[in-house]
Amino acid sequence: MAITLENVGIAVQDIEAAIAFFTDLGLTVVGRDTVSGEWADTAVGLDGNHAKIALLQTPDGHGRLELFEYINPAAIETSPTLPNEIGMHRVAFSVDDIDEALEIAARHGCYPLRGVANYRDVYKLTYVRGPSGIIVMLAEDLSTS
Template sequence: MGIKRLDNVAIVVESLDEAVGFFEKLGMSLDGRTMVQGDFADRTVGLSGIRSEIAVLKTPDGHSRVELTQYLQPEPIATAPSAPNQIGMHRLMFAVDDIEETIEHIGAEPLDGIANYEDTYRLCYLRGPSGIIVALAQEL
């Protein structure tokens, strides 16, 4: 008995369209988009009167998914973007072929440049929509 697989990582965002566009630029593809509401949603999440729109995106290999949620009800709670050393969800990391090309394509800036880890990986963190920290890793 135990887990069979990781189905997805869910992230609440301010703008679903903006977040979907960002992850599509990274190379993910939309797997589905729908409204979520009703008793099952309230009971699952532990909030009352949920009405949200979700989009699920998958990686090119089809093994990993990100679920983006924009709450319409109850009103979402804005927070400051997380810091890399803040307790809680830290970041999403994606393997890329060319780190500079990817950064240029998505129009983002690394938090503090691109680092070389033991001549094995080139790594950087950047901010996506709603302050999400995204890490990119290029194997050398």
Template sequence: MDNTAIVVEDLDAAVAFFTALGLSIDGRAEISGPWADETVGLEGIRSEIAVLRTPDGHGRIELTHYREPEAVPAAPPAPNTIGLHRVMFAVDDLEATVERLLPHGAELLGEIAQYEDAYLLCYLRGPSGIIVALAQEIG
């Protein structure tokens, strides 16, 4: 897999959230032109993207802010929404990670839970309603 793309309302806020999570910026770019329209299936695309890489270097998230055509608002997904509903990250210290994300608008959907003697887990909502899951291996 190359990356997962997420459309966001505020690109800078989303970049701040994911860098607080530990990802690093691979690059930012303005996207427009016939090739973009043909690829995505929309006309008149003008967008800005930021690509962020996970600390292990293996995963990437592409955050996209559409200027044209305007992004289509949607209700924030629930954990049981059909389709893509969350992105999960492995972290070394789940509680410290949650504390780092709270100032960036993160909101716990439930509580930090322990699965057997194996993991601490939680779901939280981030920028633009994105659901992010965190997992800390403990066993």
């Protein structure tokens, strides 16, 4: 059986703020829609499912994020995840300039959880708390510098 990763879906409080954050980092919006109806209820498993969605893509065309903001049922607030909690908790991006990426994140009020680490002089990396509490890992490959 062949398998391909299609996208990573992330529920957000404010889809416009999340789109602004990720497009400023370099992703592009490749589609937007509002979804509802029986097919959406069946696919997602929620009655009355109604959401705004946006599909974003990395410049290389391989990575995709699907952001969704629920209109109905109401979104459920949760505490921001911690790096050691079970389940999906972060999305990771390679960047060619981590300092520039952090400047962009800061313009959106998003900052590293602690700081920028150097992993064996191979990567500079950090976890940033992004929009809607999403943990975003940014990593600069030092071997190509």
